[in-house]
Amino acid sequence: MTAKGWVERVPHTADRRAIRVHLTDSGRSLIDRILPLHTANEQRLLxxxxxxxxxxxxxxLRKFSESLGDPPDEMFSSQTVRLPVPHKEFRK
Structure with missing residues (x-):
């Protein structure tokens, strides 16, 4: 992502061991373009x-994720998980 110019690595000012990763303007632009496509796909799938x-x-989904060895995800750790409601244009 750094090579594509979407993020930049910035040394942490207080901790020399740490490096912060920041979105660039190009990275924000990419997210602005692809997030609606991702959301529409989720709505279509559901x-x-x-x-x-x-x-x-x-x-x-939690069980599936854990079976792959993924750490528990915040989305699945909440008791108040809300999956997106399909947009009307994606309903049959």
Missing amino acids: AGFSPADREALVPL
Whole structure:
């Protein structure tokens, strides 16, 4: 991402061991362009699920993620997880 110019590495001023990673203007622009596409894809994928199905999906996704060896994700650690509701243009 550094080579693409999307982020820059900045040495931490108080801790010489640490390096901070900051989004560049180019990185912000990229996120602004791709986030709507990502959100639309999530809505498309969940369009066939009822609200109850979406709630049932959360523990399954947590189990799937953990089975891959991923650390627990903040999204799945909350008891108040809300999966996106499909936008009307993505409903069947």
